[in-house]
Amino acid sequence: MDSKEISAFQQQLQDWYGINQRELPWRHTTDPYRIWVSEVMLQQTQVNTVIPYYYRFIERFPEVAGLARARSQAVLKSWEGLGYYARARNLHKAAAVVDSRYGGRVPDDWQDFTALPGVGPYIGAAVLSIAYSHPYAVVDGNVKRVLARVFEDPTPVNGSAGHGAFRRLADSLLDQSRPGIYNQALMEVGALVCKPANPRCADCPINTFCLGNRHGSLDRYPQRNKRKPVPEIRIAAGVIRRNGRVLITRRKPEGLLGGLWEFPGGKIHEGESAETACRREIKEEVGLNIVVDAHLTQVRHAYTHFKIVLEVFLCDHVDGNVRLNGPVDHRWIKIEDIDQYPVPRANLKFIPKLRVKKPEVFNE
DNA sequence: AACGCGGGGAG
DNA sequence: CTCCCAGCGTT
Numbered sequence: 001m002d003s004k005e006i007s008a009f010q011q012q013l014q015d016w017y018g019i020n021q022r023e024l025p026w027r028h029t030t031d032p033y034r035i036w037v038s039e040v041m042l043q044q045t046q047v048n049t050v051i052p053y054y055y056r057f058i059e060r061f062p063e064v065a066g067l068a069r070a071r072s073q074a075v076l077k078s079w080e081g082l083g084y085y086a087r088a089r090n091l092h093k094a095a096a097v098v099d100s101r102y103g104g105r106v107p108d109d110w111q112d113f114t115a116l117p118g119v120g121p122y123i124g125a126a127v128l129s130i131a132y133s134h135p136y137a138v139v140d141g142n143v144k145r146v147l148a149r150v151f152e153d154p155t156p157v158n159g160s161a162g163h164g165a166f167r168r169l170a171d172s173l174l175d176q177s178r179p180g181i182y183n184q185a186l187m188e189v190g191a192l193v194c195k196p197a198n199p200r201c202a203d204c205p206i207n208t209f210c211l212g213n214r215h216g217s218l219d220r221y222p223q224r225n226k227r228k229p230v231p232e233i234r235i236a237a238g239v240i241r242r243n244g245r246v247l248i249t250r251r252k253p254e255g256l257l258g259g260l261w262e263f264p265g266g267k268i269h270e271g272e273s274a275e276t277a278c279r280r281e282i283k284e285e286v287g288l289n290i291v292v293d294a295h296l297t298q299v300r301h302a303y304t305h306f307k308i309v310l311e312v313f314l315c316d317h318v319d320g321n322v323r324l325n326g327p328v329d330h331r332w333i334k335i336e337d338i339d340q341y342p343v344p345r346a347n348l349k350f351i352p353k354l355r356v357k358k359p360e361v362f363n364e
Numbered sequence: 365a366a367c368g369c370g371g372g373g374a375g
Numbered sequence: 376c377t378c379c380c381a382g383c384g385t386t
Contacts, residue, residue, distance in 0.1 A: 043382050043383080044369090044370080044371085044382060044383095045370085045371075045372080045381090046372065046373075046380085048372085049371075049372060049373090081370090082370080082371080083369080083371045084370055084371085084382090084383090085369085085370080086369065086383080087369095087383085090383085090384085117383095118382095118383070119383085120382060120383045120384085121382085121383090122383085123382080123383085140381080140382075141380070141382085157381095158380095158381075159365095160365055160366085196374095196379070196380070197374075197375090227378095227379090255369085256368080256369070256370090257369090257370085258369095301370090301371090302371080303368095304368075304369055304371090304381095305367080344370085345370070365386100366386085367385085367386080368383105368384090368386100369382105369384095371380105372379105372380090373379090374377105374378085374379080375376105375377090375378085375379105
């Protein structure tokens with residue numbers, strides 16, 4: 001596109017956005033902190049999922065200082081069920097830096113802001129353009145999909161080569177005078193019109209510029225590298241009852257589901273029964289001898305790189321005191337107090353069954 | 365450059 | 376069920 005076409009592209013995009021943009025809670029604020037929180041949540045996560053979390057998080061942590069001083073447990077509880085918990089841990093750490101080093105003001109300099117934990121090129125460009133009107137083009141999944149179609153760009157969007165290619169394209173198209181509006185308009189077109197499946201080209205404000213639309217080649221873009229098949233892992237977990245309480249353990253602070261609480265258990269070995277694995281894992285992980293009383297339920301859950309089938313057992317404590325090998329903390333809790341602890345989604349799927357069964361199950 | 369990291373929606 | 380989606384940090 002020449003400069004005249006680029007101007008028209010920018011104008012049509014923003015005119016459309018003025019009329020068709022969704023009403024979203026983070027579009028009613030100019031507070032850089034709130035926009036930052038929204039962008040962290042929106043990373044890898046769809047708008048409709050984020051909305052209730054955003055309201056609760058902002059109500060609980062309305063400003064940087066409060067978040068900076070909060071306990072890790074409280075921050076994770078606010079994030080419970082949203083996934084990618086490193087986002088919450090990094091946001092928490094970053095808030096402490098903003099509070100202490102920048103007096104609570106979110107830095108508006110690229111180097112300063114993107115040096116914060118969890119702030120990369122996307123969140124950097126999004127927050128600096130939307131909150132501070134700095135001319136950085138966002139390049140997220142929506143933008144890459146739209147640009148791949150408009151320019152029939154065969155660069156795989158999920159490969160490392162795509163980084164520079166789509167970055168250069170996005171930079172060349174950015175409206176330097178209104179970068180925040182322009183960036184949001186382009187992403188909104190990706191979300192509402194130029195969708196992954198069944199794009200609504202007739203309603204698209206930039207369809208006249210789009211080579212994919214003109215040539216009928218949309219179904220070939222964006223191109224992507226094949227993903228690897230995900231293995232399925234069987235897990236046994238035990239709800240260990242003792243004196244009307246149950247045992248939960250806390251995962252180490254980093255890595256998968258870092259810092260969350262769960263019922264102890266682990267992988268079922270090849271050729272091993274689920275019950276045996278449950279007894280073995282609990283002996284190894286928390287040092288307790290238990291008996292398996294009943295099979296409560298089976299839960300299937302998909303992660304990014306593997307799937308699990310979780311066999312959940314009701315168990316009774318026989319003897320031994322808790323000696324942790326893996327987990328970093330433990331509690332004997334009343335089942336109704338589980339709400340106070342952040343737990344993984346896979347655990348949330350069977351906890352309601354525990355509460356319903358409480359009278360018969362916790363009859364000590 | 366490749367991998368680890370959750371969860372939700374569409375079909 | 377299966378397939379699709381996707382920024383940042385670590386290695």
